[in-house]
Amino acid sequence: MINTIISNVVRFFVLVAVQVIILNNVELNGFINPFMYVLFIMLLPFETPGWMLLVFSLLMGLMVDLFSNTLGMHAGASVFIAYVRPWIIKIISPRDGYESESRPTIVNMGFRWFLIYSILMVFFHHFVLFFLEAFRFQEFFETLFRVILSSILTIVLILISQYLFTKNKLQK
Amino acid sequence: MRNIFLLIYRFHFLIFFLLLEVFCMFLLVQNNNYQHAGFMNSSNGFVGRIYSVTGSLKDYINLKATNKSLIEENAWLHRMMSDTSMMNKTERLNVKDSVYRQQYDYIAAHVINNSTNRRSNYLTLNKGRADGVKPDMGVISSTGAVGKVKYVSEHFCVVMSLLHKDMKVSSRIKKNKYFGSLVWEGGSAKKALLNDIAVHVPIAKGDTVVTSSYSPIFPEGVNLGTISHFELKPGQNFYNISLNLTTEFGNLTYVYIINNLMKEEQLKLEDKIPAHD
Numbered sequence: 001m002i003n004t005i006i007s008n009v010v011r012f013f014v015l016v017a018v019q020v021i022i023l024n025n026v027e028l029n030g031f032i033n034p035f036m037y038v039l040f041i042m043l044l045p046f047e048t049p050g051w052m053l054l055v056f057s058l059l060m061g062l063m064v065d066l067f068s069n070t071l072g073m074h075a076g077a078s079v080f081i082a083y084v085r086p087w088i089i090k091i092i093s094p095r096d097g098y099e100s101e102s103r104p105t106i107v108n109m110g111f112r113w114f115l116i117y118s119i120l121m122v123f124f125h126h127f128v129l130f131f132l133e134a135f136r137f138q139e140f141f142e143t144l145f146r147v148i149l150s151s152i153l154t155i156v157l158i159l160i161s162q163y164l165f166t167k168n169k170l171q172k
Numbered sequence: 173m174r175n176i177f178l179l180i181y182r183f184h185f186l187i188f189f190l191l192l193e194v195f196c197m198f199l200l201v202q203n204n205n206y207q208h209a210g211f212m213n214s215s216n217g218f219v220g221r222i223y224s225v226t227g228s229l230k231d232y233i234n235l236k237a238t239n240k241s242l243i244e245e246n247a248w249l250h251r252m253m254s255d256t257s258m259m260n261k262t263e264r265l266n267v268k269d270s271v272y273r274q275q276y277d278y279i280a281a282h283v284i285n286n287s288t289n290r291r292s293n294y295l296t297l298n299k300g301r302a303d304g305v306k307p308d309m310g311v312i313s314s315t316g317a318v319g320k321v322k323y324v325s326e327h328f329c330v331v332m333s334l335l336h337k338d339m340k341v342s343s344r345i346k347k348n349k350y351f352g353s354l355v356w357e358g359g360s361a362k363k364a365l366l367n368d369i370a371v372h373v374p375i376a377k378g379d380t381v382v383t384s385s386y387s388p389i390f391p392e393g394v395n396l397g398t399i400s401h402f403e404l405k406p407g408q409n410f411y412n413i414s415l416n417l418t419t420e421f422g423n424l425t426y427v428y429i430i431n432n433l434m435k436e437e438q439l440k441l442e443d444k445i446p447a448h449d
Contacts, residue, residue, distance in 0.1 A: 050185035058192050065199075072200030079196060083189040132200060135210040 004045060012060065015040045020067040023157075031146050034153040035074075037064055038125050039161065041082055042118060043105060046098055050086065057082035070133075077129035081121055088120045106162040114162070118155050126151045243426045246314070247280040250428065276391050277431040279303055281311075284328075288361040288421045293335040295319065299429060300327040310389035310430040316418035317341065317383060317394045318427050329429070334396075335361055335421060342387040343396050346380040348373065354381070354396055354415070361421045364397060366413040373411075375402060381415055388435045395419075 019037040027033060041057050048056075061075030068074070089104070092113060106114040126147045134143045180187060201211045251274065281303075285296035299305050301324050311318040311331045319333040332339055335356050343366065344351035352368040366381055379399045383390040397415035404411055432438075 051188050054185075054188055054192055058196075061196070070200075071203040072196045072198070073204070076193060076196035076200060079189065079192045083185070083193075086185075132207070135207045 008040075008044065011040055011043065012056075016060070016063045016067070019064055024068055028153070032149045032153055034150060034157050035064075035126065035129065036154055036157050036161070037074075038078075038081065038122055038154065039158050041078060041085065041125075042121050042158075043103070045103060046089065053082040053085060054079055073129060073132045076132055077125050080128045081125045084124055085121065088117065088124075092116050092120070106159070115155075115159070118158050119151070122151045122154045122158070123147070126154065239426070243280045247278040247428055250278045251276075275432065275434050277433060279305065279429040279431065281305075281329075281427055281429050283424045283427060286421070286424055288333075288335055291358050292337050293333040293361075293421075294322070295331040295333055295424065295427075297329050297331060297427065297429065298327065300325050300329050302326055304431065305329045305429055306431075308389060308435075309432070310387075310391075310394075311427050312390065312394050312430060313419055313424055313427045315395065315420060317390055317396055318419055318421075318424065320389050321429065331427075333421065334364065334417065334419070341390070341396065342384045343381050344384040345369070345373070345375060345399075346382045346393075351384045351386065352413075362417055363400070364415045364417055366399070366415055367410065369411045369413055371404060371409055371411065375399060375411065375413070377401070388432055388438055389430070391430060391432075 015037045019035065023034050023036055037060055040060050041053070044053060044056065057078040058075055061073075061078030062071075064074040065071045089098075094109075094113065102108045104114075104117065109117070127144075130143050130147045130150070131137075200207050202208070279299055281297040281299040283295055284298050285294075287293045287295075295311075295318065297305075297311070305321060305324050307321050307324055309321040311320060317334060319331045319336070319339065321329050322332040323330040334341065334354070337356070337358070339356060341354040342351065343354045350369060350373045352366045354364050354366055356364045369375065377399055381396045381399065383392060383394040383396060385392040395418045397417040400414050400416045402411050402413040
């Protein structure tokens with residue numbers, strides 16, 4: 001229990017730092033931005049109560065917002081995926097449900113499950129985020145194109161980080 | 173009360189989510205210029221559209237009152253025009269500021285009944301004795317002459333239209349002032365005949381015919397019609413001229429009743445001519 005809290009708090013700060021210091025400066029082609037901090041919301045334990053999900057996501061979003069001068073944008077997108085997370089988890093649940101003590105990680109749930117999970121979460125997050133940024137539907141398809149490209153980049157980064165992270169754990 | 177708490181408890185996740193999301197939107201719109209401008213633009217556009225719709229509705233509802241005020245203003249302007257006044261030569265020498273004396277007064281009236289399809293057509297107007305209307309006053313519209321007042325009640329009057337078998341209007345050709353008389357011989361409400369124009373008078377298609385100064389009913393120069401067609405039958409001294417009437421009798425709504433302030437004087441003087449002369 002204590003371990004879970006500590007690891008999540010550490011993950012929170014590490015991801016904010018990575019996002020703010022490194023990834024915010026990555027702009028491929030001028031409009032593809034990865035937003036890896038979504039991983040924090042994805043990796044919260046299955047049993048996390050709904051209100052806690054929302055609060056942590058809000059805090060995460062606000063942190064990123066404060067550093068990137070976009071108050072409310074990341075927070076809104078983060079709160080949104082915190083809200084849809086229980087449904088996504090329910091929809092993609094394995095045939096015999098989730099085992100107790102399991103975590104939404106690549107080691108616990110397997111590559112296939114984790115890939116679908118991250119595609120859904122990242123896509124919803126980026127969709128809300130980029131449309132909040134554009135704040136209009138006139139350029140719908142251009143914005144959608146940005147959403148898809150940035151989602152792919154974020155998902156790749158998340159998968160890589162998962163493999164790095166698990167290796168560390170296995171070594172322990 | 174308990175049910176409300178149960179309901180809130182049941183949907184606390186959704187409610188909490190909505191609250192936080194509204195909070196985020198608030199932050200977004202308050203703190204970021206781009207979204208702030210976008211929000212203001214779209215809300216202003218929306219509000220503006222609603223205002224323009226309600227405004228046009230309001231305009232439409234007020235049309236009647238607007239029309240009424242316009243027609244009253246028109247009557248007032250007509251009264252101001254020098255055409256309605258005649259030169260007052262006797263006073264001119266000693267009183268400097270009354271060169272013109274008003275001869276015609278205009279009373280705005282609304283047509284409440286009208287016909288064009290009989291041999292003798294009448295209009296009913298919503299002004300009567302109480303408004304100063306008397307028999308034999310002329311009636312014109314903004315496009316031309318309409319007729320003369322025949323019967324008057326307290327608040328209404330009946331107007332003998334130009335489209336009447338007994339109606340005869342003293343008229344003249346505008347460009348050369350030769351005078352004739354206009355009559356209506358039935359048929360189309362847009363056509364009339366002009367009699368008594370002698371063969372030596374040069375006329376052409378399209379010439380304008382107006383009221384003459386000989387009529388005590390109409391002021392001089394009110395439009396009657398334009399010459400549409402004329403012919404000369406062998407052995408006759410007068411043209412057969414047909415006119416297109418300028419007044420649209422089919423859709424008359426507002427007209428002016430003309431009060432010739434000096435008609436009494438003129439008629440009284442003319443009465444002195446012995447009948448057998």
